[in-house]
Amino acid sequence: MSMHHNCFVLPLLNEDSLPCSGCVAYQQSESVNGHLTTHNVHVDWLEKRFRSNPSLGQAAADMTNVGIRFFSRRYWKRRWILQELSLSNIHHWYWGQHVLDMSEFPNDWISHLVGSFWMINDGLRKAVEDPARTASERRLTAAVSDDVIGIPFIHRTLGLSSLCNSQSPGMTRFTRKRTWINLLRDFHSSECSEPIDMYYALASMAIPKICVNYSSTVATVFQQFAEAMLDNGEWVWVFYCAAKTVNNQHRERLQLPSWVPDPRSVNFHYGGNAPPPMGIQISQSDSLVCDVRCLGVLYESHEEDLNSRFHLMWDGLFWQVCSSRKALEEISEVIQPSPLQLKARRYAFYVREGDLLCSCLEKLSFEDLWIILRLVDVKTQTYQLIEVQEMSLSRSSSDTEHAQMFSKCPKIKVRIV
Known part of the structure; x- marks a missing residue:
């Protein structure tokens, strides 16, 4: 034909x-x-x-x-x-x-x-x-x-x-896999009156399967879904979507943990992937215990030699990233330059000076998604997820040099609430 x-x-x-x-x-x-x-x-x-x-x-x-x-x-x-x-x-x-x-x-x-x-x-x-x-x-x-x-x-x-086309013989080139990521992205604009039906209306089609329980609260359902996705290895997707609803009014009323996405206010467009993390465990008190590499601390740039308006405007788009050789509860002490020579984009207005830039990976990977954490409690090393950023390295160093500098960044264990 x-x-x-x-x-x-x-x-x-x-x-x-x-x-x-x-x-x-x-x-x-x-x-x-x-x-x-x-x-x-x-x-x-x-x-x-x-x-x-x-x-x-x-x-x-x-x-x-x-x-x-x-x-x-x-x-x-x-x-x-x-x-x-x-x-x-x-x-x-x-x-x-x-x-x-x-x-x-x-x-x-x-x-x-x-x-x-x-x-x-x-x-x-x-x-x-x-x-x-x-x-x-x-x-x-x-x-x-x-x-x-x-x-x-x-x-x-x-x-x-x-x-x-799902019941048609064979798979056509437009037939997508029934993953939660695809279904939530495709049908984000599809409407339902109950918030939990953002997930439950898709539960009979999607992989992995989730338990449907209408006696659960909205906050419980949202958190259980995030836990199911983490168990399925979708940690990048969970962190990315959760960070897009940090200051959302819905999640503040529900008192959701910072690592739990609110499906009503994120388009789920991110389709990136990354190697398995060093360690992410669901703990008590609605928290995640994560092994991360601390890439550095964000701080305002105050370089005196930036005398042109262009440089000042360009510098204002980024956070400088430095690393502290002190214990993390002492991040206000003398800050030394990060071995990776990083700058973090400042498009998220709620990122503040002193926030940590971290990676969840053991080794440098160009599929990585960096997370920005904010210290909540010094004694328990408790943090909130504030933002995620796609990896951006200096072009002045080679991939091998980047990998070596990445390995020098300290590994720490944090609790994200």
């Missing part, structure tokens, strides 16, 4: 009986050098057509907005419909008097349709930018709003496509 028979750009142009010139151009490119993408060749073709025929652009925009409005209806945002799509092998969709039998649709049709929305949108945008167009023509072919077809819409509809 030729590629254009599955191209959803054509129905949006009311030309589904014709071959798709974008698909033809892509196939020709593939046979020559394969440097072009199917998205770009379609957009270039659509731009030319919309410039030569403004009324076609208006028709395409109208058809695209119909499709976007359909998948933007509140029904598709309900969190509890997801397991129905996932667990059923027979799908009939009802919309007013219309009935759609999904078995008659090709696999991944939602994904292809959403991809076509973007192609139409980009083609319209390029055509509208033509300086030769009149103001009325520019208004006529107004592109689809990014506020409508934004990240939440894309993630949710691609996730719906994956769930609809």
